[in-house]
Amino acid sequence: MIHGNNTLAIAVQAATADQYDRANALAANLGIPLLQKDTKEFQYLLICSADSIALKQTDKNGPGPIMVNFTGPTMEYRLKHGGGRSQALARAIGLKKGRQPSVIDATAGLGRDGFIMAHLGCHVHMLERSPILAAMLEDGLQRAKQAAAQTAEIAGRIQLTHADSNEFLQKLKLQDWPDVIYLDPMFPERTKSSLVKKEMRILRGLAGDDQDAGKLLDIALHCARNRVVVKRPRLAPTLDDTVPSHAITGKTSRFDVYLV
Ligand SMILES: C[S@@+](CC[C@H](N)C(=O)[O-])C[C@H]1O[C@@H](n2cnc3c(N)ncnc32)[C@H](O)[C@@H]1O
The missing domain is CATH 3.40.50.150 (Vaccinia Virus protein VP39)
Structure with missing residues (x-):
């Protein structure tokens, strides 16, 4: 369970190169790592894209992704x-x-x-x-x-x-x-x-x-x-x-x- 910032369980990833700065700032704010390339090390990924921050489980059979979307x-x-x-x-x-x-x-x-x-x-x-x-x-x-x-x-x-x-x-x-x-x-x-x-x-x-x-x-x-x-x-x-x-x-x- 991640109530706080469990650095082993979750990381931020930029969906595209132009999202890198946002992803970097988000990772710094949350005190969690910014992922440079795909790895199975983390249970969850927060993915910064042009239209949302999506939370996904890295497990292929896991549910998700989920996001906050008030405009969709x-x-x-x-x-x-x-x-x-x-x-x-x-x-x-x-x-x-x-x-x-x-x-x-x-x-x-x-x-x-x-x-x-x-x-x-x-x-x-x-x-x-x-x-x-x-x-x-x-x-x-x-x-x-x-x-x-x-x-x-x-x-x-x-x-x-x-x-x-x-x-x-x-x-x-x-x-x-x-x-x-x-x-x-x-x-x-x-x-x-x-x-x-x-x-x-x-x-x-x-x-x-x-x-x-x-x-x-x-x-x-x-x-x-x-x-x-x-x-x-x-x-x-x-x-x-x-x-x-x-x-x-x-x-x-x-x-x-x-x-x-
Ligand atoms: C079932 S979800 C709520 C879904 C929400 N009604 C919606 O429409 O998206 C429950 C949420 O409440 C939060 N929560 C539970 N207890 C809380 C507390 N004491 N203080 C702040 N957030 C809390 C949980 O972290 C979780 O995100």
Whole structure:
């Protein structure tokens, strides 16, 4: 597991010669090696290309690559056909006409849910503790800010901090409490079939199992103004023994809502 900068497990590679300077700067920032030629020495590679930083497993049979991409067709489709203000996520965070809650997305991951919430008009502060994922998010947000006007406007509502949410939330001053704290911790693996599951496998390999998610929920409940929302697979048990106020079930996920 790579929570910190495990120099044996991960390295940066430039996809093309013109990406060398960016790759070099990224490697220096993360304190990990820059790979000059292919080697099996590393379990993961962060590949800098003209349009993303992609994370891939070097194992030929491994899943991946994964990337943060707020401008590609997958996100475009989700923004267009995801159900807008009536989708389960929007209802779970309490979005109403004329009311866009402020959100801390305390488990940002690849930033997709956070970006959807910003698309719905919320100001979203993403927190991510994995330095690798935080760097990928930073890169994705910079690209989104330079993209077409609507994407840039959405990205303008997003702030990103590389931090452990357990610590960050405990230090939050009362005036900075958000309306909503959103949690989507890793869920134990079941099958390995779909693309989403493959993404989750590589994400889990990188970021771990989030076994402290119950503690994060407890902390979040003490510094949200209105509610904490926890995303779970549709039929999964609740995150811990705390009983949600209600749940909103979508196609594949359930959102447990804890009103405070
Ligand atoms: C399942 S992913 C979230 C996926 C995300 N909702 C998305 O739409 O892409 C969980 C992420 O939460 C992060 N995480 C878990 N606990 C955290 C904590 N205490 N502080 C910051 N990040 C945390 C993990 O590193 C991982 O990247």
